[in-house]
Amino acid sequence: MIPALGFFEAGLLRSKNSLSTLMQTFSGLIILSILWFIIGFTLVYAPSPWGVIGGLKWIFFNGVPTSTSLDYAPNIPGTTFATYQMMFAVITPLLITGAFAERLKWDAFFVFIIAWSIFIYYPLAHWVWGKGWLAQLGVYDFAGGIVIHTSAGMGSLAAALVLGRRKNFGPDIMVPHNIPLAVIGAAMLWFGWFGFNAGSALTAGPLASNALLTSQIASATAGMVWLVLSWKKSKKPSITGVITGAIAGLAGVTPAAGYISPQSAFFLGIILGFASYYGILLFKQKLRIDDALDVSSVHGLTGIIGALAIGLAASTVINPSGPNGLLYGNPSQLGIQALGVAVAVVLGFGGTIIIMKIINAVIGLRVKEDEEELGLDATQHGEREYGDEWGASA
Amino acid sequence: MKKVVAYIRTQRALVLKEELRKMGISAMTIADITAWTSFRKISLQRRGIPVSYDLVHMAKIEIFVTDDLLGKILNVIIEYTRTGEPGDGVITVSNLEQVINISTLGKDENAVQKS
Numbered sequence: 001m002i003p004a005l006g007f008f009e010a011g012l013l014r015s016k017n018s019l020s021t022l023m024q025t026f027s028g029l030i031i032l033s034i035l036w037f038i039i040g041f042t043l044v045y046a047p048s049p050w051g052v053i054g055g056l057k058w059i060f061f062n063g064v065p066t067s068t069s070l071d072y073a074p075n076i077p078g079t080t081f082a083t084y085q086m087m088f089a090v091i092t093p094l095l096i097t098g099a100f101a102e103r104l105k106w107d108a109f110f111v112f113i114i115a116w117s118i119f120i121y122y123p124l125a126h127w128v129w130g131k132g133w134l135a136q137l138g139v140y141d142f143a144g145g146i147v148i149h150t151s152a153g154m155g156s157l158a159a160a161l162v163l164g165r166r167k168n169f170g171p172d173i174m175v176p177h178n179i180p181l182a183v184i185g186a187a188m189l190w191f192g193w194f195g196f197n198a199g200s201a202l203t204a205g206p207l208a209s210n211a212l213l214t215s216q217i218a219s220a221t222a223g224m225v226w227l228v229l230s231w232k233k234s235k236k237p238s239i240t241g242v243i244t245g246a247i248a249g250l251a252g253v254t255p256a257a258g259y260i261s262p263q264s265a266f267f268l269g270i271i272l273g274f275a276s277y278y279g280i281l282l283f284k285q286k287l288r289i290d291d292a293l294d295v296s297s298v299h300g301l302t303g304i305i306g307a308l309a310i311g312l313a314a315s316t317v318i319n320p321s322g323p324n325g326l327l328y329g330n331p332s333q334l335g336i337q338a339l340g341v342a343v344a345v346v347l348g349f350g351g352t353i354i355i356m357k358i359i360n361a362v363i364g365l366r367v368k369e370d371e372e373e374l375g376l377d378a379t380q381h382g383e384r385e386y387g388d389e390w391g392a393s394a
Numbered sequence: 395m396k397k398v399v400a401y402i403r404t405q406r407a408l409v410l411k412e413e414l415r416k417m418g419i420s421a422m423t424i425a426d427i428t429a430w431t432s433f434r435k436i437s438l439q440r441r442g443i444p445v446s447y448d449l450v451h452m453a454k455i456e457i458f459v460t461d462d463l464l465g466k467i468l469n470v471i472i473e474y475t476r477t478g479e480p481g482d483g484v485i486t487v488s489n490l491e492q493v494i495n496i497s498t499l500g501k502d503e504n505a506v507q508k509s
Contacts, residue, residue, distance in 0.1 A: 172408055370477075373405035382439040 001192030002029045002091050004185045008247070009098050009293055011182025012240065014175055016375025017102040018385050024097045024109055031110070032090040035117055037061055040089050041082045043122040044130045045072065051133035054126050058082075072129075073202040084199065085129075092121050092148045096352075098293030099156030100163050102173075103372055106380040108365045112355060116155065120351045124151055124344060138333070139340035140314070140323055142211065143200035145255020145306040146340045151348035153300020156291050157283070158352035163365055165290035167372050176240055186243035190219065193250045197257040210318055211257040215250060218257075218269035222249025222302075225273025244298060248276035252302030252309075259314035259322040268309050272302045304341050311337035395490040395502050396464050400455045401429060401483040402475040407453040410474045414457070417470060420506055423456040434481040452483060458493050460503045 006025030010018035032040075038060055046054035058064050065078035073081040093113040104112075125147050127134040141147055166173055176182060197215040201208035226245025230238035252272035253265055260268065279297030283289045289296075311334030314325040324330035359365055366372075371379035378384055402410065407424055414422060429452040437446050459467055468485060476482050495505035 168408060172412075370405075375405075378436070378438065382437065382444070384438060 001087065001189055001196065002026075002094060004188030004192055005091065005094060005097075006185070008182050008185030008189060008243075009101060011178045011180070011185060012176045012293055013101055014173065014375070015177040015385050016377055018177060018181075018377065019383055020106070020376035020380055021097055021101050023106075023381055025094050028094040028097070028113055029090055032093065032113060032117060033086055035114060036086045036089045040117065040122055041085065043118075044085070044089070044125045045070070045082070046130075048126065048130070048132065051127065051131065051136055053123055053132075054130050075203040081202070084202075087196070088144055088148060089117065089121060089125070092144070092152050093117055095148070095152035095295055095299055096156045096159055098295040099159045099291045101292040102166050102376065103163060103366055104376075105364060105367050106376075107363055108359050111359055111363065115355045115359070116352065119355065120151060120155065120347055121147070124347055127343070128340065134340050134343060137339065138323065138336045140259060140310050140333075140337070141255045141307060141340065142258035142310075142322075143197045143254045145252070145303040145310075146344045149251045149254060149299040149303025150307060150341055150344040153296050153298075153303055154345050154348035155352035156295035157289065157300060158349045159356060160289050160291040160296070162353055162356040162360070163290075165288065166292065167369065169288070169290050179240060183239065183243055186247060190246060190250060193219075193254075197250075197254055201258055207258055207319055210262070213262045214257045214260060214265035215253050217262050218253035218265040218272065219246045219249035221266055221269030222246060222252065222273035222276070225270055226277060229273070229277050244294070245273050245276065248272050248298045248302050251299045252276075252306040255303065255306040256309045256314070259310050259319050259325075261313070261315060261318055264309070264313040268306065268313070272305060275301045275305055304345070307341050307344075308334065308337050311335070395493050395506075396459050396461060397488050397490050398455075398457045398459060398464070398467060398471075398485065399488075400457075400471050400475070400485045401427070402453050402455060402471070403477070403481065403483065404451050404453045406475045407455065410455065410471060413470050413474050414467070417463075417466065419457060419459070419463075419467070421458075423454075425454045425456075427452050427454045429483075431481070450481070458490065458506050460506065 002025055006022040009021045013021055041061065042056055042058035043054045046057040048054050061082065064082050068078065069076055070078040070081055093116045126132040128139055128141050128147050193215060194212055198208045198212040201211055223242050223246035226241045227237050230241035249269045249272050253268060256268065276297045279301040280294045283291060283296055284294060310325060312325045313327050314323050314333065315328045316322060316324050323333045326334050356365060367376065367379060411424065428449050430449050434450055435446045435448045436450055437444060439445060457467065464487065471485055493502050493505040
């Protein structure tokens with residue numbers, strides 16, 4: 001899923017920056033896997049006295065059981081659970097690469113994803129998934145609408161604001177250089193998302209089956225909304241629009257996939273399609289915030305809506321260990337979900353601003369103006385994306 | 395009628411196109427090209443090993459203009475592409491015998507007017 005994110009983004013950006021975004025996602029996979037192994041898993045899932053941050057019991061994966069399970073996932077070995085959760089920890093900070101694309105310095109990126117993991121993702125994941133204080137209050141998040149998409153989406157909004165717009169911001173620079181590549185990325189993301197959502201059942205059975213179906217149907221209806229809206233607006237249906245809609249649906253159904261019925265997911269997808277479409281118009285066209293690939297709308301707004309959908313449409317018929325929502329006679333769940341969302345918004349948005357301001361003061365965030373013009377591939381990585389076959393070394 | 399051919403830094407092509415459009419140019423050719431000069435090299439790497447290339451990507455812009463606009467166009471090209479560093483490129487100007495717009499069959503100045 002993580003390199004797929006890179007393909008999706010690289011295809012939608014200009015060619016001169018395509019390697020930089022592939023580098024950020026692929027090397028992010030490397031960096032954040034190591035970080036999760038050393039400190040991440042223990043900070044998120046080890047027991048904590050006050051539910052604020054996990055202890056150091058499992059530092060370096062020490063003592064994580066291979067032959068027995070953890071009580072988070074009774075049906076699989078402890079190390080399987082810990083490794084599976086690694087994927088969530090890796091992809092979350094990397095979602096923000098879509099927001100700061102085409103202008104962030106490489107070293108700033110390196111520091112940013114580590115700081116963001118330690119100060120935002122690990123605490124938030126502990127609070128919601130590691131039996132922390134939000135979990136104790138009854139906040140539910142099946143596969144990461146609050147923990148992942150809300151926090152990274154709002155972080156993207158903050159990152160775009162701190163970093164400022166790209167040079168010559170406008171239609172001339174928003175040129176997808178390789179749409180087939182973006183479609184491959186979207187296809188691989190969609191497939192990977194089944195592991196993300198259905199896998200979060202942590203066992204193969206009715207719950208995983210429900211999550212599989214809700215993911216598929218919400219993605220389809222959200223993509224359908226984009227298909228119709230782009231068709232209506234441009235008189236022609238758009239392939240970049242359809243893949244964006246499908247991803248928005250997947251992001252939005254993520255928190256609710258294991259709590260709501262497929263019928264609820266059908267309507268949730270429609271709402272997610274509209275929200276992401278008009279979110280982009282609001283943030284990018286109207287407010288002119290240069291969140292390059294619209295992570296704030298495609299992941300942020302949809303993550304918020306999906307998390308609130310639990311409070312509305314969750315049912316213990318679907319998941320006996322989940323909550324009931326408003327429609328099933330438990331109105332208080334909506335308020336609890338809203339609290340979880342609010343915490344993720346504040347931490348994701350505010351925390352990202354603080355981290356980026358500090359990095360800016362110490363090593364700087366943005367590449368020089370001529371480097372931005374030349375592209376990040378050549379200036380940050382010394383590599384070119386296509387066609388140097390004439391360029392013999394001299 | 396004159397033909398202006400400018401070899402410029404690729405990254406300046408977008409801005410230059412906009413400026414030329416603003417001053418009323420109705421059409422131009424913009425091509426990605428590979429250029430060689432004896433003095434310009436760029437440093438890249440291949441799988442962690444530094445290499446230097448003497449073939450660089452540039453943009454080639456071709457414009458057909460009436461004689462009275464020539465001076466203004468040259469100034470705009472220079473203003474928006476010059477950095478003063480080696481590798482800014484060159485501009486050539488040559489006379490044109492005839493220009494015919496295939497759609498309108500307009501000739502010379504009529505061939506390059508906005509339709």
